[in-house]
Amino acid sequence: MGYQSLAECVADLEQHGHLVRIETPINARLEAAALQRRVVAAGGPALLFANVQDCRFPMVSNLFGSRERTRWMLRDGLGALEQLVRLRSEPQQILRRPWEYLGVPRSALQLLPKRVSRGPILANRTSIHELPQLVSWPHDGGAFITLPQVYTEDVRSPGLKHSNLGMYRVQLSGEHYLADQEIGLHYQIHRSIGVHHAAALAAGKPFRVNIFVGGPPAMSVAAVMPLPEGMSELGFAGVLGGRRIRMISRGENLPIHADTDFCIVGEVIPERLEPEGPFGDHLGYYSLAHPFPVLQVREVWHRTGAIWPFTVVGRPPQEDTFFGQLIHEITGSLIPEVLPGVVGVHAVDEAGVHPLLLAVGSERYMPFLKSARPQEILTQASAILGQGQLSLAKFLLIVAAGDDPQLDVHDVRAFLAHLLARADWSRDLHFQTQSTIDTLDYSGLSLNAGSKVVMAAVGPPRYKLARDLPENIRLPEGFRDPRISLPGVLSVTGPPCPAPSFDYDISQQARATCRTATSAAMDRFCAALVGANSLDGIRWIVVVDDSQFVAESLRNFLWVTFTRTDPASDLYGIESFFETASASGARARSAASIAALPIMSVTRLE
Numbered sequence: 001m002g003y004q005s006l007a008e009c010v011a012d013l014e015q016h017g018h019l020v021r022i023e024t025p026i027n028a029r030l031e032a033a034a035l036q037r038r039v040v041a042a043g044g045p046a047l048l049f050a051n052v053q054d055c056r057f058p059m060v061s062n063l064f065g066s067r068e069r070t071r072w073m074l075r076d077g078l079g080a081l082e083q084l085v086r087l088r089s090e091p092q093q094i095l096r097r098p099w100e101y102l103g104v105p106r107s108a109l110q111l112l113p114k115r116v117s118r119g120p121i122l123a124n125r126t127s128i129h130e131l132p133q134l135v136s137w138p139h140d141g142g143a144f145i146t147l148p149q150v151y152t153e154d155v156r157s158p159g160l161k162h163s164n165l166g167m168y169r170v171q172l173s174g175e176h177y178l179a180d181q182e183i184g185l186h187y188q189i190h191r192s193i194g195v196h197h198a199a200a201l202a203a204g205k206p207f208r209v210n211i212f213v214g215g216p217p218a219m220s221v222a223a224v225m226p227l228p229e230g231m232s233e234l235g236f237a238g239v240l241g242g243r244r245i246r247m248i249s250r251g252e253n254l255p256i257h258a259d260t261d262f263c264i265v266g267e268v269i270p271e272r273l274e275p276e277g278p279f280g281d282h283l284g285y286y287s288l289a290h291p292f293p294v295l296q297v298r299e300v301w302h303r304t305g306a307i308w309p310f311t312v313v314g315r316p317p318q319e320d321t322f323f324g325q326l327i328h329e330i331t332g333s334l335i336p337e338v339l340p341g342v343v344g345v346h347a348v349d350e351a352g353v354h355p356l357l358l359a360v361g362s363e364r365y366m367p368f369l370k371s372a373r374p375q376e377i378l379t380q381a382s383a384i385l386g387q388g389q390l391s392l393a394k395f396l397l398i399v400a401a402g403d404d405p406q407l408d409v410h411d412v413r414a415f416l417a418h419l420l421a422r423a424d425w426s427r428d429l430h431f432q433t434q435s436t437i438d439t440l441d442y443s444g445l446s447l448n449a450g451s452k453v454v455m456a457a458v459g460p461p462r463y464k465l466a467r468d469l470p471e472n473i474r475l476p477e478g479f480r481d482p483r484i485s486l487p488g489v490l491s492v493t494g495p496p497c498p499a500p501s502f503d504y505d506i507s508q509q510a511r512a513t514c515r516t517a518t519s520a521a522m523d524r525f526c527a528a529l530v531g532a533n534s535l536d537g538i539r540w541i542v543v544v545d546d547s548q549f550v551a552e553s554l555r556n557f558l559w560v561t562f563t564r565t566d567p568a569s570d571l572y573g574i575e576s577f578f579e580t581a582s583a584s585g586a587r588a589r590s591a592a593s594i595a596a597l598p599i600m601s602v603t604r605l606e
Contacts, residue, residue, distance in 0.1 A: 002076040002242030005120070006214045006261050006307050009073055010048060010060055018069050019046040019060075027053045028143070033136040033312045036061045040312075040319055045069075048307075055132050059308045063217060065319045070326055073217045076242035077110075081330060111235035113160050114244040119258025120303040122248065127300055128172055128180045131262065132308045137280030137605055139502060141289060142174035142184075144279060147309045149212040149223040150185075152196040153254060155205045160247060160255065164192040165233035167223040169279065170211055170264075170295075176274040177294065184276040185209065185268065185293045188439035189448045190389055197268065197293070207268040209295055210254045214261025214309055216241045224323050225330075226389050261306040266295040278502055280605045283352040283563045284315030287440045288502060290447060314605045315559060316349045324349055339387065341380050343401045344409040347390070350555045351562035354438040359384055359398040360409050363458055374400070374428060374456035381430070381454045392438045394450060395562055400458040413486065413554055420488040420539040421465055422457035425573070430454040433568045443566040446508070451568035463488070466537025473535075476528040478521060483551035485542065490535075491550040491557070494543035495521050502603065515569060522572045529574050541574075 003009040013019035026032050026049045039047060039062055046069065049059040064070045071078060133143035148170050154162040168191065171177070171184030187193045200207035212219065218241030222233040234245045246258035256263050273291035281287045311319045324347065335342055341362040348356040361377035377398050384398075385391050397419050399407070407418055430453065437443070437450035444450025465488030473482055481493040497514040525543065529535060542561050544550050550560050565571075 002218065002240075003073070003216045004243065004259055005216065005303075006060070006309060007305050009063075009217055010046075010307060013046055013063075013069070013073070014048070016072070017045070018072060019048055020044075021048045021050055023050050025051045025053050026059075028055060028059065028132045029135040030138065032059060032061065032134065032310070036310075036312045037314065037318070040065050040317070052132055056130070057132055057302075057306055057308045059132050059134070059310055061310050061312070062319055063309060064220070064311070064322050064326075067322055067325055070221075070322055074221070074240055077218065077240045080110075080242070081236075081239045110238040110242070110244050111232070112244060113232070113234040113238065114246050115160075115249050115255070116246045116258055117249065119246060119248050119256070121256055121258055121260050121263050121301050123304045124302050124306075125300060126262075126302050128183060128264070128297060131172065131300070132310070133173060134310050136312045137286070137314070139278050139286055139603065140280060141171065141275075141277050142177075143172040145170040145172060145211065145213060146311050146313065147213065147220055149215070149219050149257070149260070150187075150193060151210040151212060151254060151257070152193050152208070154196050155200045155203050155207075160234060161232060163232065163234065164196055165219070165223050165237075166191055166193050167220070168193060171276050171279075174276075176276075181297055182269075183264070183266070183295050183297060184274065185295045186276050186279075187292075189436055190391060200268075201270075207270075208254045209266050209268060210256060211264040211266070211295075212257045212260040212262070213264075214307060215257055215259050216243075218242075219245070219257065219260070220309070221323070221326065224320075225327060256301070259303075261303055262308065263299075263301045264295075264297060265299040265301070266297045268293045269296050280314055281440045282313040282316065282318065282320060283355075283438075283440055284559060284605055285442065285563070286502065286603050286605065288442070288507060316352060321349050324353060339380060339383050341376060342384065345384060345390070346409040346412075346415075347393075348412060348558060348562070350412075350558040352438075352441075352559070354389070354392040355394045355441065355562040355565075356558065357384065357390065357393040357396045358409050358412065358415050359396060360401050360407065361398050363400045363402060372459045373424075374398075374458050377456050377458065378430065378454070381456060385432075385452065385454075391436065392441075394437055394441070394443070394452050394565070394567055395455070396452065397455045399456070403458060403460070412558065416489075417465060417487050419455060419457045421461040421463050422459055423455055423539070424457075424462065425539075428456050429571075430456065431568055437566075441563070442507070442511075443564055443570070445511075445566070445569070450566045453567035453571065463539060464537055465539065466490075470534040470536070470538065474528075476524055479525055479543065481547045483547045485547075485551045485557045486554065488537060488539040489557070490538045490541045491547040492541060492543050493545065493547040494518070494525075496545060526572050526574045526576070531575075535574075 046062045052059055135143055150166050150168045152164050168187040197207055218237045222237035238245045247255040248258050249255055272294045274294050275289035276292035277289040278286045343360040346358040347353045361380040363376050365376045381396055381398050432452040435452050439448055467487050469484050478495045479492050483491050485491045544560055550557050
């Protein structure tokens with residue numbers, strides 16, 4: 001059986017050398033997070049801060065900071081979950097090897113949450129100010145819960161079956177909230193909590209929210225798992241944790257997870273929005289303050305011996321990197337079932353996960369006619385961008401599996417070389433404008449709004465990629481220090497942008513000013529390179545604020561290029577042209593080579 005409590009998990013990790021206990025007093029403001037980041041970077045163990053200054057609750061971090069430790073914690077249920085996933089994609093396996101699936105009926109039973117009348121969580125009451133006040137980065141707008149499990153139900157059909165468990169950050173303190181009475185509830189676009197919130201508003205009913213912190217680690221994993229709408233995270237957690245999830249029924253109130261460490265019971269205040277943030281986020285920049293719902297706190301519970309788990313997000317890789325790896329391990333085999341013809345999809349962690357997707361598809365439409373241009377993989381690209389959180393991608397790079405059966409979608413360097421050697425920029429760039437992007441992404445023109453581009457490539461290699469800096473390359477005034485970042489990719493230091501700001505309105509103005517200035521500069525840059533023989537083998541030019549930094553590593557290139565670029569606004573063409581796509585005058589930009597200008601409009605995490 002899996003862990004029934006976080007304390008049981010912590011004791012097990014410590015006993016087997018996966019966790020280090022720190023008795024030295026540690027401050028929850030900045031110090032705990034700084035230690036966490038250093039230990040993650042070093043590939044170190046989980047950390048138990050047994051003595052938190054000005055707080056009676058211990059804190060634990062880095063629980064999921066390695067693949068090996070995560071699999072260790074979930075060892076009692078991970079195999080069973082993988083069996084169920086395998087059966088969904090290949091149901092005939094149970095007939096071929098029935099002895100391997102003898103435990104499936106018990107696993108199926110664990111999918112059902114268990115209603116109970118009491119549990120350890122109701123042992124004690126506390127207040128918001130008594131909880132650990134974790135501040136991760138210097139400019140954060142207050143203390144945050146960074147590993148919450150936010151539980152909601154659909155008021156149109158209440159109950160565990162139609163519940164949602166998600167991981168949405170929660171701001172515990174700040175100048176816009178009444179101390180101990182109100183907290184900030186942040187959630188991003190395309191999250192199921194939004195569906196529940198909208199339903200409550202439409203019905204004119206209270207939108208109740210329970211926030212669980214702690215409990216068995218399977219609950220945290222379930223909260224980040226991108227399950228289809230209507231599929232229960234509680235059931236997923238039951239199988240993954242090796243035991244049914246116990247939920248305490250409380251009449252008209254939402255149920256409470258019996259085995260969690262903390263629970264905040266609240267209700268969203270109708271029509272009340274307050275600035276939430278800033279917050280140092282997973283793209284490696286601060287997300288700014290924006291209006292988000294306010295949760296009125298009704299009760300705060302904790303179990304005896306409660307432990308407060310936390311994580312720190314920032315420029316990848318961080319602890320959440322391993323969440324992504326686990327999600328791929330569990331759900332990777334389902335991709336062909338959900339997306340027919342798609343062989344694999346990789347959300348690139350170094351680029352912040354959502355900005356960049358790599359995909360390998362299939363060209364099967366007309367096998368008797370070998371086409372030199374993308375066909376079916378464009379259909380598959382549309383399907384990928386229509387799937388839940390995958391729809392937040394800005395750059396989708398897709399190639400055909402038949403062109404190189406050995407190509408690994410997770411080998412980013414090889415994948416980029418494969419695409420750049422084949423893509424014809426005069427036809428293989430497909431833009432979507434006025435679309436949605438990640439709430440935390442500031443490259444677009446406004447919150448949640450931006451664009452996408454699909455880069456598709458099929459067929460044999462067409463271009464030889466330059467591996468050395470072209471000789472006698474001449475750049476226009478204001479552009480300097482050209483460097484090869486990757487085969488076929490040139491990085492150039494360009495004109496500086498205005499300084500970033502933590503004020504959203506000022507930052508909007510700064511971005512608009514920056515775009516106006518750089519648009520003219522980029523047009524001049526592209527015009528100066530027309531017909532330059534020295535660009536042979538250069539397929540992509542990235543104009544950045546520091547080309548030396550970008551060229552130092554693949555990690556730097558991915559982070560700078562894709563987190564800070566809005567495709568429709570920031571991709572420019574050398575020898576570009578416009579082509580009428582319809583009688584209505586819609587136009588598509590294409591080019592012989594492309595140049596990208598990442599715009600930094602918010603502050604880096606340092």
